[in-house]
Amino acid sequence: MDVNITGPKVLWTSPWSIPVLGPFRLTETILISWVVMALITLLCIWLTHDLKVEKVTKRQAFAEMLVETADKFVIGNMGEKFAYFVPFVAALFATSLVSNLIGLFGVWSPTADLNTEAAWAIVVFTIITSQKIKAGGLGGYLKGFTQPIAVLTPFNVLSELATPVSMACRHFGNILSGVVISTLVYGALAVASSKLLGLIPGAVGAVLSHVPILSVGVPAILSVYFDWFSGVMQAYIFCMLTTMYIANAAEG
Amino acid sequence: MGNQELVTIVPWTLIAQLLNLFLQMFLIKKFLFKPIRNVLQKRKELADAQIAEATKAKDEALAMKSEYEKNLSDAREKAGDILATAQKSATKQSEDILREANEQAIALKAKAEKDIAQEKRKAVNEIKDEIGDMAIEIAGKVIERELSAKDHEKLIDEFIEKVGEQS
Numbered sequence: 001m002d003v004n005i006t007g008p009k010v011l012w013t014s015p016w017s018i019p020v021l022g023p024f025r026l027t028e029t030i031l032i033s034w035v036v037m038a039l040i041t042l043l044c045i046w047l048t049h050d051l052k053v054e055k056v057t058k059r060q061a062f063a064e065m066l067v068e069t070a071d072k073f074v075i076g077n078m079g080e081k082f083a084y085f086v087p088f089v090a091a092l093f094a095t096s097l098v099s100n101l102i103g104l105f106g107v108w109s110p111t112a113d114l115n116t117e118a119a120w121a122i123v124v125f126t127i128i129t130s131q132k133i134k135a136g137g138l139g140g141y142l143k144g145f146t147q148p149i150a151v152l153t154p155f156n157v158l159s160e161l162a163t164p165v166s167m168a169c170r171h172f173g174n175i176l177s178g179v180v181i182s183t184l185v186y187g188a189l190a191v192a193s194s195k196l197l198g199l200i201p202g203a204v205g206a207v208l209s210h211v212p213i214l215s216v217g218v219p220a221i222l223s224v225y226f227d228w229f230s231g232v233m234q235a236y237i238f239c240m241l242t243t244m245y246i247a248n249a250a251e252g
Numbered sequence: 253m254g255n256q257e258l259v260t261i262v263p264w265t266l267i268a269q270l271l272n273l274f275l276q277m278f279l280i281k282k283f284l285f286k287p288i289r290n291v292l293q294k295r296k297e298l299a300d301a302q303i304a305e306a307t308k309a310k311d312e313a314l315a316m317k318s319e320y321e322k323n324l325s326d327a328r329e330k331a332g333d334i335l336a337t338a339q340k341s342a343t344k345q346s347e348d349i350l351r352e353a354n355e356q357a358i359a360l361k362a363k364a365e366k367d368i369a370q371e372k373r374k375a376v377n378e379i380k381d382e383i384g385d386m387a388i389e390i391a392g393k394v395i396e397r398e399l400s401a402k403d404h405e406k407l408i409d410e411f412i413e414k415v416g417e418q419s
Contacts, residue, residue, distance in 0.1 A: 007256035044283035091277035119269035
């Protein structure tokens, strides 16, 4: 039995090609991302239809709670002056969370593709850098790399670049490891049940050995950790780091 | 078809995911934050308006209360004045009545004294006449003769004078 762990399927490749970027390839990552976005947006629309000032429904109370929680999280970590970051952090968290959990439905998780996290980390890195330049000016920003002594400049540049790389890889690694481990466990359990049931002599054993009976139950327990816990934690950690890094950058 | 490698950076996918993030941010802002913030703002305005209204009502009530208290104290003062006036007039009236009664009593007493004096005089006259007659009769019987009218009168007058002096 072969167990293959590969990247997302490429669903369509454009006939045209742009220099450097090459032909556009529509992968599962992009497609499922659109599904995730559609889900989040529909949920938002459903939550906020028919809003009332008085006598709110449970649905509206939940929506208000979401907004207030996002406000509290961002303002608590970054301060009142960064209140305009609330939609950005909320989008980051919602996309990350839904992307992580959508793997539970057996589809490709967009966050199991490094490109997704890399894109987010690039955005966060850009914001961090712009906040640093805003706080200390371009000269102050560049001078910061030579502190405390000029010899350390390469290391400072490296550590600056390590921030987005570590953010992206942490999130990606956690989700991918979940995918890898559950694939391995599925494969192993299928082989084990095939061998176990193959011990039954005759035609009954031959039929039953094709049913991966041991695959029921055990992967579900693993999924509690790798999909649910890890999925929620990584979304939270990514947003937490985003707010912290940006707030720190603004302090100069 | 085919598969992308497991760990790789594909510029197109990266760009697509970058745009997706911004699009998602815009969508969440439009469909979740904007309507919810709107309704929260409206609720806050409503609460503020109600508080302002309540404050206004309280101020009005306090103004009314002070006005009522002022009116009440005015009324008390007026009532006191009225009472004092009434007492004064009552005292005066009672004094008048007493004085009048006194005067009347004095007048009555005077009249009664006058009447008594008159009665006395009348009684004296009557007795005088009677005594005169009696004296004439007695004298006639004593003397057993008729006295001349002239003698009579003389005798009577003398007698009366004596009686008058004695009474």
